[in-house]
Amino acid sequence: MKKMKRFASAALAALLLAGSAPSALALDTTPPMYKQFGYDSAEDFTRSYLGNFVHFDYDTASDMFRRYVQQLHADPSLGFSYFGLEDMDTLYRYIDYGQWKDMDDYCRQAAREMIQTADYRSEQLAVQLNGQAVKFPDAQPEKANNRTMVPFRAIAEALGAEVDYNAGAITAKKNGQTLAFSLGGKQLTITDDSTGKVIKTTAVDSAPYKKKGRTYVPVRFFAEGFGLTVQWENSVQTAVLYDRDALIADIDSHFTVLNQWLKAQPSYGQNAKALSSTINVSTDYTLYDSIAGDKSYRASAKINALTDENAAEVHLSADLSDLPSEYYPNYSSIPSVTDDSFEWSIFRTLRSSDKSTLKNLQVDLCGSDSGAGCFYMRSPALSEMYRGTEKDRPEERTAMKNGAWVNVATMDTVFGATDFVERWSELAQGKVNTVGESIVINSEKNTYGYEWSKLFADAYEECRNWEALAGDSLFTRSGSRYTANIDLQDMLGSDPDTSTSTIKYTLDTSNGSISGSTSSSYTNWYTQSITTIEFSGKLRSLSFTRTEQVKNKSKLVRRSTLTASPTDTAPAATPPKGSKIILWDTESTYYDEDGNEITDMSDFLSTFL
Numbered sequence: 001m002k003k004m005k006r007f008a009s010a011a012l013a014a015l016l017l018a019g020s021a022p023s024a025l026a027l028d029t030t031p032p033m034y035k036q037f038g039y040d041s042a043e044d045f046t047r048s049y050l051g052n053f054v055h056f057d058y059d060t061a062s063d064m065f066r067r068y069v070q071q072l073h074a075d076p077s078l079g080f081s082y083f084g085l086e087d088m089d090t091l092y093r094y095i096d097y098g099q100w101k102d103m104d105d106y107c108r109q110a111a112r113e114m115i116q117t118a119d120y121r122s123e124q125l126a127v128q129l130n131g132q133a134v135k136f137p138d139a140q141p142e143k144a145n146n147r148t149m150v151p152f153r154a155i156a157e158a159l160g161a162e163v164d165y166n167a168g169a170i171t172a173k174k175n176g177q178t179l180a181f182s183l184g185g186k187q188l189t190i191t192d193d194s195t196g197k198v199i200k201t202t203a204v205d206s207a208p209y210k211k212k213g214r215t216y217v218p219v220r221f222f223a224e225g226f227g228l229t230v231q232w233e234n235s236v237q238t239a240v241l242y243d244r245d246a247l248i249a250d251i252d253s254h255f256t257v258l259n260q261w262l263k264a265q266p267s268y269g270q271n272a273k274a275l276s277s278t279i280n281v282s283t284d285y286t287l288y289d290s291i292a293g294d295k296s297y298r299a300s301a302k303i304n305a306l307t308d309e310n311a312a313e314v315h316l317s318a319d320l321s322d323l324p325s326e327y328y329p330n331y332s333s334i335p336s337v338t339d340d341s342f343e344w345s346i347f348r349t350l351r352s353s354d355k356s357t358l359k360n361l362q363v364d365l366c367g368s369d370s371g372a373g374c375f376y377m378r379s380p381a382l383s384e385m386y387r388g389t390e391k392d393r394p395e396e397r398t399a400m401k402n403g404a405w406v407n408v409a410t411m412d413t414v415f416g417a418t419d420f421v422e423r424w425s426e427l428a429q430g431k432v433n434t435v436g437e438s439i440v441i442n443s444e445k446n447t448y449g450y451e452w453s454k455l456f457a458d459a460y461e462e463c464r465n466w467e468a469l470a471g472d473s474l475f476t477r478s479g480s481r482y483t484a485n486i487d488l489q490d491m492l493g494s495d496p497d498t499s500t501s502t503i504k505y506t507l508d509t510s511n512g513s514i515s516g517s518t519s520s521s522y523t524n525w526y527t528q529s530i531t532t533i534e535f536s537g538k539l540r541s542l543s544f545t546r547t548e549q550v551k552n553k554s555k556l557v558r559r560s561t562l563t564a565s566p567t568d569t570a571p572a573a574t575p576p577k578g579s580k581i582i583l584w585d586t587e588s589t590y591y592d593e594d595g596n597e598i599t600d601m602s603d604f605l606s607t608f609l
Contacts, residue, residue, distance in 0.1 A: 030066075032062065033045070033051075033058075033061070033062045033065045033066075034051065034058075036108055037050050037051070037108070037112070039051070042058045042062075043132075044460075045058070046058050046131060046132055046133075047131050047456050047457060047460040048457055048460065048461065049454070049457045049461065050112060052131070052453065052454060052456070052457040053115060053116070053119045053133060054119055054122075054126050054128060054133060054233075054236045054238050054453045055118075055119050055122040055124060055126045055133060055236075055238075056115065056118075056119060056133055057132065057133045057134070057135040058132070059135075060133075060135065061115055064111075064114075064115050064118070065111050065112070065115060068110070068111035068114045068115065069107050069108065069111045072106075072107040072110050072111060073103075073107055076088065076091060076103070076106065076107070076110075078110070078114075079106070079107070079109075079110025079111075079113065079114070082110055082113040082114075082117075083099075083110070091106065094106075119236075120236070122236075123237065124140060124141075124237070125140065125141040125142060125143065125148060125237050125238070125239075126141065126236065126237060126238040126239070127141060127148075127150055127155065127219060127238065127239045127241065128238055128239070128240045128241065128453055129155075129158050129159070129228075129241045129242070130241070130242050130243060130246070130247070130456065131242070131455070131456025131457065131460075134154065134155060134158045135154070135158075136150070136151055136154045137154070138151075138214075139151040139154070139211075139212065139214040141219070141239075142216070144206060144209075144216070145205070145206045147205070147206040147218045147219075147220070148218070148219045148220070148232075148239050149206065149209075149216040149217065149218055149219070150216065150217060150219045150222075150239075151214045151215070151216060152170065152172075152208070152214075152215040152216065152217045152222075153214075153215070155217070155219060155222065155223075156172045156222075159172075159174060159223075159226060159228075160174060161173060161174040161179075161226070162174070165215075168182050168183050169181075169182050170182065170183070170208070170215060172222075172226075173193065174226060176192065176193045176194060177190055177191065177192060177193060177199065177226075178190070178191045178193055179222070179225045179226065181204070181208055181217070182208070183207075183208055183209065183210055183215065184207050184208070184209065185204075185207060185208070186203060186204045186205070186207050187201060187202070187203060187204060188201070188202040188203075188204050188221055188222070188225055189201050189202075190202075190225055200225075202221060202224075202225065204218060204221045205218075206218045219239050219241070220239070223239075223241045227243070227245075228241045228242060228243055228244075229241070229242050229243075229244045231447075231452040231455075232452070233450060233451065233452045233453050234450065235450065235451075236453060238452075238453055240452040240453055240455065242455065242456065244440065247436070247440055247456070247459060248434065248436035248437055248439075248440050249436065250436075251435065251436035251439055251440065251459065251460075251463045252434045252435060252436035252437075254463060254466075254467050254471050254472060255434070255435040255436070255466065255467075255470065255471065255472065256472055257470075257472050257475050257482045257507065257509070258435055258466075258470045258507070259433075259434045259435055260509040261482075261507040261508070261509050261512060261514070262427065262433070262434065262435070262512075262539075263433075263509075264508075264509050264510060264511060264512035265428075265430070265512040265538060265539050265540070266512060266538065266540070272429040272430060272431075272566030272567070273308065273429075273566070273567065273568050273569075273570060274306055274307060274308040274425070274429070274566075274567050274568070274569060274570050274571060275305075275306070275307050275308070275425050275428055275429055275540075275564045275565065275566065275567065276304075276305075276306055276564065276565055276566075276567040276569070277303075277304070277305045277306075277307060277562060277563065277564040277565075278302065278303070278304055278305075278562070278563050278564075279302070279303040279305070279560055279561070279562045280300075280301075280302055280303075280560065280561050281300065281301040281302070281303070281318075281558060281559070281560045282298070282299075282300050282558070282559050283298065283299040283300065283301075283323075283556065283557070283558045283559075284296065284297075284298055284556070284557045284558075285297045285298070285299070285323060285324075285327055285554065285555075285556050285557075286554060286555045286556075287324065287326060287553070287554050288552060288553055288554060288555075295324075297322045297323050297324060297327070298322050299318065299319060299320050299322060299323050299327075300318065300319050301316060301317065301318035301319070301320075302316070302317050302318070303315070303316045304316075305571075306567065306569060306570070306571035306572075307424075307425035307571055308425055308426075308429065308431075308570060308571060309423075309425060309426035309429065309431055309432075309441075310368055310573070311366070311367065311368040311570075311571045311572070311573035312365070312366065312367060312425070312571055313365075313366045313571035313572045313573075314363075314364070314365040314366070315362075315363070315364050315365075316361075316362070316363040316364075316365070317360065317361065317362055317363075318358075318361045318363075319358070319359055319360065319361070320350065320358040320361055321355040321356075321358040321359040323358070325351040326554070327556075328347040328350055328351050329343075329347055342408050342584060345385040345386070346382060346385055348385070349382050349384045349385040349387075350382075352384070353381065353384070357381050358381075361379070361381050362379060362380075362381065363377065363378070363379040363382070364377065364378040364379065364405075365377050365378075366571065366572050366573060366574060366575065367573060368573035368574075374407050374408055374409045374410060375407075375408055375410070376405045376406065376407055376408070376574065376575050376581070377405065377406045377408060378400075378403060378404070378405045378406070378575070379400075380400065380401045380402070380403060382400070383397045383398075383400035383401040384397065385400075386400070396582045399580055399582050400582065402580075403580070404579070404580040404581065404582050405575040405579050405580070405581045405582070406581075406582055406583075406584050407581050407582070407583050407584060408584040409584065423438065423442065424539075426438060426441075427539060428539040428540050428564055429566070435466060435470075439459050439462050439463055439466065440459055442462070443455050443458040443459040443462065446458050468486075468491050469484075469486065469491075469503075470484070474486060475507075479510075480508055480509045480510035481506050481507070481508050481509075482506065482507045482508075482509065483504070483505070483506045483507075484503075484504065484505055484506075485502070485503075485504045486502065486503050486504070487501075487502055488501040488502060488503060488520075489501060498522060498523050498524055499520065499521060499522045499523070500519070500520060500521045501518075501519070501520040501521075502518065502519050502520075503516065503517070503518040503519075504516050504517060504518075505517070505535075511538075512538050512539070513536070513537065513538055514535070514536065514537065514538065515535070515536040515537075516534075516535060516536075517532060517533060517534045517535070518531075518532065518533045519531070519532045520532075527550060527551065527553070528550070528551040529548065529549065529550045529551065530548075530549050531546070531547065531548045531549075532546070532547050533545070533546045533547075537562075539564075540563065540564040540565065541562065541563050541564070542561070542562045543559070543560065543561045543562070544558075544559070544560045544561075544562075545557065545558070545559050545560075546558045546559075546560075
């Protein structure tokens with residue numbers, strides 16, 4: 001009887017186990033968090049803006065994600081506040097509009113927002129190592145003597161070092177070097193394991209100590225002892241440690257072809273102080289008219305620029321007197337562009353200006369590369385750009401006519417901020433030797449000195465963007481010539497039913513030359529347009545021919561040539577001292593944490609190029 005009961009119990013247990021198997025299997029087959037957000041690995045995810053959590057390592061964030069997703073499926077309203085939703089009807093309407101693919105997608109995005117919020121609200125001191133949050137399992141970082149002190153073993157093992165304790169003497173071995181210190185001591189010694197010689201001795205201003213069985217060390221001195229760069233992000237109470245050389249090398253591993261091409265540039269690596277550049281532009285514009293006959297127009301412009309990796313100073317002179325009003329973009333037809341936008345005001349002014357004004361148009365620009373903020377423009381001929389807008393102030397029109405500079409916030413422009421000019425100058429000057437250097441330098445700039453925890457996410461985001469246009473996998477080799485043929489549809493997010501966009505180019509690593517072309521088309525119910533750009537040359541000598549055709553309406557051919565040479569004259573990032581400066585929008589000037597005005601050169605030159 002007992003055997004029968006045991007058998008019945010076993011059978012019942014088996015049935016219960018079998019009945020629960022589908023749930024268990026469903027849980028086991030749920031894709032990991034990184035895959036649900038479209039990444040190939042946890043490392044890639046944590047190196048992205050989506051997975052850039054400061055206080056939570058991937059495993060911790062993943063556990064939170066699973067828990068939050070379950071809660072959101074049970075009660076979707078938990079995520080309403082993150083997206084400004086009012087009720088379930090609003091949520092379903094947003095899903096119908098395509099804001100989210102379905103309820104699962106909404107729950108995923110809301111769960112990530114919940115993790116991000118918990119991350120921001122955490123008051124615990126944290127350490128980020130090479131873009132990854134360091135996990136401290138049983139003892140947490142703390143402040144002592146105004147220094148961030150961290151449990152030694154956890155941080156050392158995160159660095160891949162071998163730790164040893166011996167009668168108060170503590171060592172960490174890594175890459176053939178030993179870092180040694182003692183409890184209560186204020187000296188850090190680094191020794192070469194192969195020779196036994198002391199490489200470096202560093203004074204430590206906060207002595208290591210023991211607390212609840214754990215040894216605490218000042219994170220800055222310990223990390224710098226192993227050659228890491230150390231930054232502090234006060235807003236999230238986080239010490240950010242990173243191996244700068246390893247980061248550059250990892251990024252460069254994706255761009256061996258492009259780096260060879262950069263190395264082949266004439267005079268590359270001479271580290272010019274700045275570049276003096278001249279761009280000559282000629283334009284032929286034809287309006288088609290099957291009744292009165294086609295009409296052709298011409299225009300020309302010359303741009304003289306001083307640029308370096310931080311700033312640009314530009315003077316433009318142009319003869320636009322022959323161009324018809326149809327030449328200038330009509331942003332008023334775009335709902336998202338207001339009459340107060342900077343470019344719209346420029347084009348409106350050019351359309352209404354008399355020919356004598358346009359015959360000798362003069363424009364001065366200057367700005368610095370800080371990634372956001374504003375730039376400066378001076379052009380008495382464009383003083384009427386204030387008229388007819390909310391910014392219409394007669395005294396400022398008069399000031400601009402008399403030579404005042406206009407401070408323009410990039411948020412008031414259609415094109416927005418870009419560091420393209422400075423990045424090109426940085427490469428053409430030879431101030432950086434590789435793509436990896438360029439990306440890391442500019443990602444460090446993009447932290448503005450206080451957002452260091454986003455450094456890795458920013459660097460790898462830019463790496464992915466560059467890789468989509470110039471990564472090694474794109475090239476086909478023929479001798480010293482490497483050719484890439486790229487469909488840009490996915491990158492641009494264009495609708496393949498209405499548009500196409502491609503680029504094909506060849507790099508010659510024997511002489512540093514480039515040649516190629518781009519092609520894009522757009523079709524809808526009332527128009528069809530095709531734009532091509534042909535380009536050739538080297539970093540300091542380039543030529544472009546841009547052709548835009550609108551079916552049965554117009555054809556525009558714009559030819560540009562650029563020549564650049566080294567100069568010892570640095571560009572001015574701001575107007576001369578004592579200049580009168582007026583604001584395009586008094587509410588759009590930005591300042592950094594020290595109260596300094598943030599300035600930036602926008603992509604304004606594309607208006608003329």
